[in-house]
Amino acid sequence: MSARLPSRQQPRAWPSRRHRDHASKRDAIVLAAARAFSRRGFHQTSLDDIARELGISKPTVYYYVENKEQLLFECFRAGLAVIEEGLKKAESSSVSGRERLALVIRHYVRAVASDFGWCMTRAEDQDLGPELGGHIRQLKAGIDRGLRALIEAGIKDGSITCTDPKMAAFAMAGACNWIAHWYRENQPLTVEELADRFLAFFADGLRTDPSR
Amino acid sequence: MSARLPSRQQPRAWPSRRHRDHASKRDAIVLAAARAFSRRGFHQTSLDDIARELGISKPTVYYYVENKEQLLFECFRAGLAVIEEGLKKAESSSVSGRERLALVIRHYVRAVASDFGWCMTRAEDQDLGPELGGHIRQLKAGIDRGLRALIEAGIKDGSITCTDPKMAAFAMAGACNWIAHWYRENQPLTVEELADRFLAFFADGLRTDPSR
């Protein structure tokens, strides 16, 4: 499991071998948890299960993570980072609102189709305490605001037509979130193709007549 | 709780007073369960909780329902019935595919925004056993097929334009399912208004230029 190189003298920088080990082991635990939650659900997955899959013991998991709730939270955060990266790129971009929205949605789809997708979309607020639950609600609300702002920017710059940006944002977010329910690795479509199809649908809907 | 009229002699018809009582009490339990699951989540809701809210005891709940899993299943079925009603109406209708699709989606939105919405969309397959879980997967797949068939019918009769009916169905179903995550009674929009907005979005997307 741990191929520990001798590596003499690597003095005062943070990612010391020891710290890197610590962080990467913790990450491995979070990833294993995300996969387990995704396959069997949060409540059907015991920390013993996760430990067993990693070949370690439950107290070792607790050495790296405060508790099960925190573990779920970390999974959520890991997925969220991908979306926030997209939002950040969009902010510092000067293309049209429509194109920036598409950029964010691509990231969104990627996140939701990843190992962390389940935790981001299907975990219940109640499974986190009021503390972390509230935190997550805030983060989600931030994403929703980001989406809506992009739609509104697109309306303003003429690249988007939309009468109800709020509902449009809800519809798009819902469609993307739901991907976590059905997307599996062996899908005929890659994640990027999937994003393309969704973007095409969001762009034109089911409209009949382009010249109507 | 039970105002029981004397009602002498009501001989061989099925819905005897007794049976009606039984069925309606069972329904009341299912509804209370749906609301409780929706508010606190499946695993955070004990059968004692549900019983307490109804002013009865846990064994009484078990008198009407086999087990917790079955209870969840019934909630699911109750919501599903609304959608299937829509599909049936659509089948026996002769308007365009587009209009039939809209009809079904209206029912869909109604179901998902109802008390049973949570159970239909957020309950985990794993919380039902392999038996009931499989059953539900089948029912869900049926709905998906129904949606897709309507899109294809719309393409055929010229009322819908769509390059990937499967993904379009997934996107629309996802958007609608997600309503259960955020719709609450005190929303500014009624369910019907909500359905209108979603249908408008599905119809035209965010298209810029109608004459493009």
Add this chain to the structure above:
DNA sequence: TTAAAATACTACTAAAGAGTAGGATTGAAT
């Protein structure tokens, strides 16, 4: 009136699983 069936309760059992106590082992630094 009375026997059978239906309905309901109090008081349990049993299992699962989150989280911990306390100790062993390993590695780094002096």
Add this chain to the structure above:
DNA sequence: ATTCAATCCTACTCTTTAGTAGTATTTTAA
């Protein structure tokens, strides 16, 4: 070599809750 901290384990505790045993009460049918 030896100490201190980091890492990891075995073997628990403790709570929650699904589900049941056994019994009391009510209703229906004869």
